[in-house]
Amino acid sequence: MRWDIFCKMIDNHGDVGVCWRLATGLAGRGEKVRLWIDEPSALAWMAPAGCPGVTVVHWTERDAARHDAGAPTPDVLIEAFGCDPVPEVVSLFARQHPGEEARHRWINLEYLSAEPYVERLHRLPSPVFRDPGAGLTKHFFYPGFTTATGGVMREPDLMARRDRFDRAAWLAAHDIPWQGERIVSLFCYEPRALDNLLGQLENAGEPTRLLVTAGRAAAALPPGPARRGALSISWLPYVSQIDFDHLLWACDLNFVRGEDSLVRALWAGAPFVWQIYPQDDDAHHNKLDAFLDWAKAPRSLRDFHHRWNGISPSPLPVLDRLTLAQWASAAHAARESLLAQEDLLTRLIRFVTQKS
Numbered sequence: 001m002r003w004d005i006f007c008k009m010i011d012n013h014g015d016v017g018v019c020w021r022l023a024t025g026l027a028g029r030g031e032k033v034r035l036w037i038d039e040p041s042a043l044a045w046m047a048p049a050g051c052p053g054v055t056v057v058h059w060t061e062r063d064a065a066r067h068d069a070g071a072p073t074p075d076v077l078i079e080a081f082g083c084d085p086v087p088e089v090v091s092l093f094a095r096q097h098p099g100e101e102a103r104h105r106w107i108n109l110e111y112l113s114a115e116p117y118v119e120r121l122h123r124l125p126s127p128v129f130r131d132p133g134a135g136l137t138k139h140f141f142y143p144g145f146t147t148a149t150g151g152v153m154r155e156p157d158l159m160a161r162r163d164r165f166d167r168a169a170w171l172a173a174h175d176i177p178w179q180g181e182r183i184v185s186l187f188c189y190e191p192r193a194l195d196n197l198l199g200q201l202e203n204a205g206e207p208t209r210l211l212v213t214a215g216r217a218a219a220a221l222p223p224g225p226a227r228r229g230a231l232s233i234s235w236l237p238y239v240s241q242i243d244f245d246h247l248l249w250a251c252d253l254n255f256v257r258g259e260d261s262l263v264r265a266l267w268a269g270a271p272f273v274w275q276i277y278p279q280d281d282d283a284h285h286n287k288l289d290a291f292l293d294w295a296k297a298p299r300s301l302r303d304f305h306h307r308w309n310g311i312s313p314s315p316l317p318v319l320d321r322l323t324l325a326q327w328a329s330a331a332h333a334a335r336e337s338l339l340a341q342e343d344l345l346t347r348l349i350r351f352v353t354q355k356s
């Protein structure tokens with residue numbers, strides 16, 4: 001089938017990251033994909049090698065949507081996070097498939113959440129009243145953590161690749177000096193508790209190497225030497241999405257944020273802390289708690305998340321071995337529960353190809 005995926009970058013890297021993963025995942029299953037994107041610059045580091053089967057189209061390349069210019073008709077339209085697709089593609093889609101919506105789906109791919117409404121809204125139809133898609137029906141597709149949702153993305157060979165991963169070789173290839181100390185990744189916005197974390201690691205009884213990702217996390221770090229007491233810091237350049245997984249696999253504890261890196265931290269299987277994307281009305285508090293409930297987070301992990309996300313003012317719980325061992329058990333159990341379920345693309349393809 002031909003899939004046209006539409007992505008608008010709001011901010012950060014999540015919109016592009018999720019859509020690129022979706023596009024490459026579909027291409028890996030033999031599907032033909034065009035990824036429409038209004039701000040593709042992040043792909044230069046996220047996916048420098050591109051991907052066979054995926055064509056990236058800039059949102060302004062309207063010729064790529066014109067039938068008379070030889071544009072292919074999509075079988076499936078995916079609008080990521082409610083962005084309105086290019087109208088020319090919608091008309092192409094509408095003209096080509098009148099009355100065949102059951103097989104030629106228009107999907108609104110939503111944000112990932114563990115909140116209960118996701119199970120209610122997943123797969124619901126949404127009639128289109130405005131031209132050029134008037135008369136068609138979109139369907140909501142909600143990623144989630146249960147079998148009654150759209151699930152999360154997982155490449156078929158992901159766990160095998162993770163098992164084969166050689167941490168020491170990866171660290172050496174990235175010129176990261178390592179003498180067996182605990183390794184922690186940092187991918188975050190500007191958490192107020194960052195100073196608290198750095199102070200804790202600096203004064204900890206065991207050494208830690210902090211791998212700071214490029215962008216907002218690096219900018220949030222207060223200036224200072226790379227060696228601060230028990231804490232050593234390495235600053236990373238932007239790495240490809242494939243290498244971002246390797247980073248998470250190399251670490252004993254991962255700080256992640258947004259949406260896509262949370263899922264990747266779950267697959268990495270090490271303990272992790274999530275900085276949720278903040279919303280103006282604090283709606284993210286409920287979303288965070290729903291996730292912590294689903295993940296059966298032990299008390300210290302829950303408290304750490306509340307402090308890291310600015311919900312509680314109390315100091316961060318101490319990252320000692322016992323605490324991290326508890327977090328590791330929770331992370332393993334969460335991963336097992338996801339591994340027992342079908343991945344998002346399997347569910348999406350079935351939804352798109354089923355007749356009713």
Ligand code: TRH
Pocket residue numbers: 010011012013014015016017018045046111187213214215237238239240241242244257258259260261262277
């Ligand atoms: O960048 P984010 O904070 O994105 C957010 C969320 O998606 C949020 O839900 C959304 O509303 C907002 O954007 C607009 O975090 P996220 O989702 O983890 O996306 C980051 C992507 O960047 C992920 O695919 C991993 C990738 N990445 C790399 O590939 N290499 C890197 O070096 C880094 C730092 C990130």
